[in-house]
Amino acid sequence: MTEHILRITPAGTPRATILIVPPLFEEANRTxxxxxxxxxxxAAAGFSALLPDLPGQNESLIxxxxxxxxxxxxxxxxxxxxxxxxxxxASVRGGALIDHRARAAAWWxxxxxxxxxxxxxxxxxxxxxxxxAGANSSLESLQETARSxxxxxxxNLLSAAMTAQLGIAEPQSVAPLRSVALGADGxxxxxxxxxAEPGEDAAMAxxxxxxxxxxxxxxxxx
Amino acid sequence: MTDSSTVDATLRALLADVLGLxxxxxxxxxxxxxxxxxxxxxxSMAVATVxxxxxxxxxxxxxxxxxxxxIFETYGNLLAFSRHKVAG
Numbered sequence: 001m002t003e004h005i006l007r008i009t010p011a012g013t014p015r016a017t018i019l020i021v022p023p024l025f026e027e028a029n030r031t032x033x034x035x036x037x038x039x040x041x042x043a044a045a046g047f048s049a050l051l052p053d054l055p056g057q058n059e060s061l062i063x064x065x066x067x068x069x070x071x072x073x074x075x076x077x078x079x080x081x082x083x084x085x086x087x088x089x090a091s092v093r094g095g096a097l098i099d100h101r102a103r104a105a106a107w108w109x110x111x112x113x114x115x116x117x118x119x120x121x122x123x124x125x126x127x128x129x130x131x132x133a134g135a136n137s138s139l140e141s142l143q144e145t146a147r148s149x150x151x152x153x154x155x156n157l158l159s160a161a162m163t164a165q166l167g168i169a170e171p172q173s174v175a176p177l178r179s180v181a182l183g184a185d186g187x188x189x190x191x192x193x194x195x196a197e198p199g200e201d202a203a204m205a206x207x208x209x210x211x212x213x214x215x216x217x218x219x220x221x222x
Numbered sequence: 223m224t225d226s227s228t229v230d231a232t233l234r235a236l237l238a239d240v241l242g243l244x245x246x247x248x249x250x251x252x253x254x255x256x257x258x259x260x261x262x263x264x265x266s267m268a269v270a271t272v273x274x275x276x277x278x279x280x281x282x283x284x285x286x287x288x289x290x291x292x293i294f295e296t297y298g299n300l301l302a303f304s305r306h307k308v309a310g
Contacts, residue, residue, distance in 0.1 A: 026267065117274055124270035127286055132266060139286055154267055194240045194275065196268040 003075065004059050006051040008039045014048035015222035016086045016105070018212055019079060021052075021095030024118060025156050027193040028057060031092060033200040034192055034208075041209035047222070052079055054098075065150050068161040069115075069169055072098040080104055086221040090212050093193050094118050100172035106219040107177040108212050110187060115169030122153035129154075178215045187211055229304050232279050237297075240271050253298030258291070269294060282307040 020035055022028040032051075039049035054072045056064035076098060080087045086105035091098075096112035123142050130137040145151050146163040158166075171179075180186035189204030216222045238248035241263045258264050273284055284307065293303045 117278070121270045121274040124273055124286065125267045128266035128269050131291075154270075191239050194271050195242050196240060196263040196265065196271070197242060199242055 003053040003055060005053070005079070006036065006039070007048065008036075008043040009048045010043045010046045012046075014085065015046040016088060016216055017048045017050060017083050018042050018216075019050045019052070019076070019083070019087055019089050019102070019104070021076060021089060021091035021099050022054070022057075023092050023193050024054075024094035024097070025057075025122065026154065027093055027118075030195050030198045031193050033198065034202075034205045035092065037200065037202055037205035038208040038212075041206055042212065045209065045213050047213070047216070050079065050083075052076070063157070065157040065159050065162075068159060069098055069165040070161075073101040076102045088212065088216055088219075088221060096171040097166075097169040100174045104174075105221045106215065107174045108215050109171065109177065109179045110208065111181055111191065111193075112171040112179060114171075115166040119153075119163065119166045122156065122158075125154040126152070176219050178211075178218075180211060226305055229280065229308050230301060233276075233297075233301055233304055236272065236275050236279060240268055240275065251297045253296065253301070255297040256295065257297060257300065258294035264294070276304060276307075280304060280308055 018039075020039065022035060023031055035051060039051060042049040052075070053060045054067075055062045055075055056067040076089070080089070080102040087102070088106045088108060089099045089102050089104040090108040090110075091112070092110045093113045094115065096109045097115050099107060099109070120139075123139055126142060127137050127139070142151060142153075146158070146160060148160060150157050150159055151163055182189055182191060187204060187207045189201050189207060192199055192201060192204070234248045234251060237243060237251070238245060241261060258269060273289070276282065277284055293299050
């Protein structure tokens with residue numbers, strides 16, 4: 001099944017293609033608007049910018065419980081293979097856990113995070129919600145459920161394979177890579193992916209686009 | 223390394239990031255300021271995010287058995303809990 005890909009392209013031949021790998025689960029919604037603003041800035045600078053729906057996320061018709069990190073990595077590999085010209089994979093947060101198998105010309109990562117931390121937050125949200133509903137669950141009981149079947153965490157129905165892979169996933173080494181954090185010597189902005197209600201940050205979007213464009217020049221892809 | 227006033231500053235910055243409070247509202251939090259149940263943004267997902275970020279930024283580990291509703295009732299309670307954890 002072909003997933004929807006948001007494409008923002010420049011007039012004329014693109015300098016290179018930037019494939020944005022969004023954060024995972026709810027964090028993708030919280031950052032989407034700012035990432036799309038960054039894509040517009042990239043297109044204005046002559047790049048073609050792509051933001052794919054990962055299978056089971058956003059507008060995908062595939063149930064989330066049928067996918068795992070492996071499948072997301074395959075999907076990204078497929079998109080890069082099908083793209084003409086050099087591709088820079090630009091991933092944000094948990095996107096860095098699934099970007100390494102694509103045959104990209106270069107990688108760029110913003111605030112990469114380990115899968116265990118993402119899973120812990122999702123499990124805590126479930127525990128908090130259970131507690132409010134008068135039920136009792138714990139990290140241990142949820143992990144036990146996850147070993148043998150699907151587990152519903154903050155609205156995400158995750159398969160046993162997904163929770164197992166997520167629990168140990170770390171960003172893998174790739175080259176050439178520019179990994180940036182939020183802050184003065186990285187991208188100036190706020191961690192929108194943590195925000196309880198989606199926001200946007202135009203200045204941060206411009207900073208993301210400028211940093212990716214500079215990195216593309218450094219690695220000689222454009 | 224993380225002394226008492228650093229814990230306070232770290233916690234305010236963290237709540238500003240998660241709840242989108244902005245610097246002014248975060249700085250205006252007092253010990254009595256209500257959190258969970260008072261700030262509409264503070265839902266169960268936000269509580270989970272705050273706990274994981276507290277672990278990362280304060281360098282502590284929080285066992286979920288330690289968490290009860292009272293900790294998130296006021297800013298003062300959350301600060302006291304954080305200081306207690308940082309002190310070990």
